[in-house]
Amino acid sequence: MASDTAQQAPTAPAAPARALLPLILPALLVGVGSSLLFLGVSEAAEALQHVLWRNLPDALGVGRYSVLWMLVVLTATGVAVGLVVWKVPGHAGPDPATLGLAAAPMPPVVLPGLLLATALMLAGGPSLGPENPIIAVNVGLAFWLGGRLAPRMPGGLWAALAEAATIGALFGTPVAAALVISEALAGRQLRGLLWDNVFGPLVAAGAGALTTTLVAHPTFDLQLPAFGRPGWGDLLSALVVASLAAVLGMCAVYAFPYVHGAFRRLGHPMPALTLGGLVLGLLGALGGHLTLFKGLDEVAELARDPEGRSAGAFVGMAVVKLAALLVAASCGFRGGRIFPAVFVGAAFGLGAHTLVPAVHPALGVATGVLGMLLAVTRQGWVSLFTAAVLVSSPEILALLCLASLPAWLLVTGRPQMQLRADGTPVR
Known part of the structure; x- marks a missing residue:
């Protein structure tokens, strides 16, 4: 029956080589x-x-x-x-x-x-x-x-x-x-x-x-400790970290129209961007210089010493960076949200590893980035790809695919971190 249906299904004609x-x-x-x-x-x-x-x-x-x-x-x-x-x-x-x-x-x-x-x-x-x-x-x-x-x-x-x-x-x-x-x-x-x-x-x-x-000669590999054969505990860690990172990301997504509206009420780009810059300076003072800039070089510096900070320090940096991303995207700076979201997810994942050492640092980073990017970008393939290339470990791929499922259920159908012209969020 299935083969008969497949044979009857119309197939789109392929383009000839001269058209390509x-x-x-x-x-x-x-x-x-x-x-x-x-x-x-x-x-x-x-x-x-x-x-x-x-x-x-x-x-x-x-x-x-x-x-x-x-x-x-x-x-x-x-x-x-x-x-x-x-x-x-x-x-x-x-x-x-x-x-x-x-x-x-x-x-x-x-x-x-x-x-x-x-x-x-x-x-x-x-x-x-x-x-x-x-x-x-x-x-x-x-x-x-x-x-x-x-x-x-x-x-x-x-x-x-x-x-x-x-x-x-x-x-x-x-x-x-x-x-x-x-x-x-x-x-x-x-x-x-x-x-x-x-x-x-x-x-x-x-x-x-x-x-x-x-x-x-760019590279995204963070050179984290190699991840070996996955176990049942790794699956549980992946599901939990990705889901919690997605929830954290959705906090910024839900706040986005309100923060953007507050800056928009200033009525002019000069006061909005000047105030935004000042707030970002204060956040930088709170989180340290690693929470500045787009975040790609900074996340590599974080990953050089996964044990070098406490869980509170890692998670604090993730929260400050997410707040900085929210402010920068709301006040009118021209830029994208993928790379800073990578920093947020990586810092969150390293915090999970430090809090629970059984969470492998590579797995924590990959699943933290996965959940954060799913919330902020709503781009499933980009989220999976970015999380995978940061750790360059084929063994993590299956865990990432499974971890994306509950994280996606948490974010799909909800407001996105993108607004319509009238300030309402895109869904």
């Missing part, structure tokens, strides 16, 4: 270009970060991460980004609280201001990553340039190529992009086979990832 071959060159160009733009912005932001957090405080005789300097730099960053949003043509794009990973093409006039605001944010220390604005800029550029150089190609294709290329560049592998694309295509009426639909974006993602790898 013309996609290769545009996809390669978009992939390389998207990666180079991401690397250029990152390099410029790192250079400015060295000036702000090393050269200047050393020259002034102030502690690099003293309370005073954190307050000064983060408040000044709020002022600088506020000026960009206020005065630069395009106002650095729409309210970032309304944007997710997928981005509609923005007009070219918006893109320089968005890039400038992103670089200032990355250098100044607010707890956001580069992913959302870099994707938006690459999508806008690809859509604009592609429409002029190859007007016969559909505009949506350029956006899909740029989005996939940027995700590949950000993670240094096309696998993340392939997972995001397949998740986005789920439920859509596809023309042709799935692999035909992802062919061009996967080429772009591969080119973007390879360019990033060859130029910057």
Whole structure:
């Protein structure tokens, strides 16, 4: 019966090779270009970060991460980004609280201001990553340039190529992009086979990832102690840590529209971002310098010594970082939420390991990141992929898949950390 049904089910016709071959060159160009733009912005932001957090405080005789300097730099960053949003043509794009990973093409006039605001944010220390604005800029550029150089190609294709290329560049592998694309295509009426639909974006993602790898040599592996053969206790640990991390993340998600509304009532980006910078400086003083910035380098520093802090210290850093992510995303800083959420989940997982030593540190980090990302991003594949690559342990994969199930039940159907234009949360 099942075989008869399978034989009767209609199959979508596969695209001929001649329909896919013309996609290769545009996809390669978009992939390389998207990666180079991401690397250029990152390099410029790192250079400015060295000036702000090393050269200047050393020259002034102030502690690099003293309370005073954190307050000064983060408040000044709020002022600088506020000026960009206020005065630069395009106002650095729409309210970032309304944007997710997928981005509609923005007009070219918006893109320089968005890039400038992103670089200032990355250098100044607010707890956001580069992913959302870099994707938006690459999508806008690809859509604009592609429409002029190859007007016969559909505009949506350029956006899909740029989005996939940027995700590949950000993670240094096309696998993340392939997972995001397949998740986005789920439920859509596809023309042709799935692999035909992802062919061009996967080429772009591969080119973007390879360019990033060859130029910057990134790595996500935290070099945590190796995880051996899983046992029943490990399964219980995975289920509990992922679920608790998801609950912690949902606290920020539920608070998001209220915090965003409080900043929005200020009525202007200058006071909102200046106040946001000041609050972030206070949170940095409370949590320490590791709770600043996008969090990827900082989580690697945490992982170097899983036993070096108490459970309270790890969990305290997770809470402070989550609060900083909430404030930065609410007050108008341009940035994404994936990388700071990784720090929150990793710190929470290390806290679970320190509190209960039977929780392996690699398992604690992976499941903490998994639950936090599910709550903050609502991207199942990205959450699983990111959690897995941080620990580079194939034995953990089965545990992560099982741990994602109760965590997903806790977050699905609930408000997301993204708002509509009227300030109500997306569901």
